[in-house]
Amino acid sequence: MLPEFDFLTPNSLAEALAWLAQRAGDAAPVAGGTNIVPDLRSGRHAPKALVDLSRLAELKGIRREDGYVVAGGGVTIAELLGSPLVRSSARPLFEAARLFANPLIRNRATLAGNLADASPAADSAPPLLALDAEVELVSQAGTRRVSLVEFFTGVRRTVRRTDEILAAVRWPVPEPEAAFGYTKLGLRRADAISVVSAAVCLVPAPDGACSRARIALGSVAPVPMRARAAEAFLTGRPLSAETIAEAARMAAGEASPISDLRATSGYRKRVAEVIVRRLLAEAARTPQPQES
Ligand SMILES: Cc1cc2nc3c(=O)[nH]c(=O)nc-3n(C[C@H](O)[C@H](O)[C@H](O)COP(=O)(O)OP(=O)(O)OC[C@H]3O[C@@H](n4cnc5c(N)ncnc54)[C@H](O)[C@@H]3O)c2cc1C
Numbered sequence: 001m002l003p004e005f006d007f008l009t010p011n012s013l014a015e016a017l018a019w020l021a022q023r024a025g026d027a028a029p030v031a032g033g034t035n036i037v038p039d040l041r042s043g044r045h046a047p048k049a050l051v052d053l054s055r056l057a058e059l060k061g062i063r064r065e066d067g068y069v070v071a072g073g074g075v076t077i078a079e080l081l082g083s084p085l086v087r088s089s090a091r092p093l094f095e096a097a098r099l100f101a102n103p104l105i106r107n108r109a110t111l112a113g114n115l116a117d118a119s120p121a122a123d124s125a126p127p128l129l130a131l132d133a134e135v136e137l138v139s140q141a142g143t144r145r146v147s148l149v150e151f152f153t154g155v156r157r158t159v160r161r162t163d164e165i166l167a168a169v170r171w172p173v174p175e176p177e178a179a180f181g182y183t184k185l186g187l188r189r190a191d192a193i194s195v196v197s198a199a200v201c202l203v204p205a206p207d208g209a210c211s212r213a214r215i216a217l218g219s220v221a222p223v224p225m226r227a228r229a230a231e232a233f234l235t236g237r238p239l240s241a242e243t244i245a246e247a248a249r250m251a252a253g254e255a256s257p258i259s260d261l262r263a264t265s266g267y268r269k270r271v272a273e274v275i276v277r278r279l280l281a282e283a284a285r286t287p288q289p290q291e292s
Pocket of ligand 1: 028029030031032033034035036037038053073074099100101102105108109110111112113114115116117121122123124160164165166167191192193194
């Protein structure tokens with residue numbers, strides 16, 4: 001059974017922010033409701049009011065702006081999947097959207113809801129970490145931008161204050177030579193929570209060495225994480241099979257997974273190494289755009 005709560009339906013972002021400020025900590029935003037409604041039913045979450053963000057035009061749309069792609073927090077996973085801009089400038093996010101839940105959930109679930117919920121298994125997080133994304137947090141006091149790496153602070157905990165709305169997610173338009181990869185391992189091929197997921201980005205230098213590397217992992221630590229030591233190891237080195245294998249070993253070593261009903265900690269570490277090695281090898285083989 002659902003507990004009793006007020007359901008507030010603002011017509012603008014300003015009105016939603018006023019409600020959150022006024023109800024000081026006892027109101028929570030709701031967007032698609034695919035996380036928060038099960039949480040209300042289970043008693044894990046008991047806000048006295050829900051502020052409905054699903055109709056707010058300010059949280060919609062995906063656009064290019066000053067070298068960035070900006071996606072409104074209210075953009076659904078289905079909308080990510082249908083966006084030519086996401087397909088061309090955020091390939092791992094597109095792939096994550098393709099493997100996300102099922103069509104019914106993808107039509108309701110939002111990008112902001114996925115990130116604000118801060119599950120270690122949130123599927124949009126590793127791709128966005130590999131893209132160097134930041135989130136835009138808006139309150140009546142103003143707007144602040146926080147890198148996604150700093151946004152997550154623990155299992156289902158973030159730096160978001162209770163009076164803030166995650167209004168948008170931004171990432172720099174990648175260089176044409178950047179190569180990406182994404183994969184998600186679940187207990188079945190569709191509608192499954194990630195056992196391990198990973199996204200990588202490799203930017204090669206003209207001499208073929210690695211000039212920038214990003215390795216992001218989901219479901220292997222309390223928060224979606226970047227494997228910083230492995231990234232630093234790759235930077236400046238040739239992208240040989242040996243270097244890639246060592247980076248993958250290091251990435252798995254940086255993970256601190258738990259054992260749960262889906263997999264043991266040891267299995268997650270082993271799979272993380274294999275997935276990262278394959279993704280890096282594939283990204284290193286991606287043909288580079290020719291100079292005209
Ligand atoms: C059957 C099923 C399958 C699923 N499969 C997957 C999957 O494959 N991969 C995956 O990652 N997740 C999955 N999920 C989890 C869920 O669908 C996603 O996390 C989804 O993106 C949450 O978005 P939402 O809009 O429904 O969030 P809501 O449930 O509305 O909100 C979630 C949390 O975020 C907060 N919030 C929402 N919007 C904002 C905002 N704009 N600003 C600040 N806070 C906000 C809410 O207060 C709440 O705490 C699944 C869920 C179900 C029920």
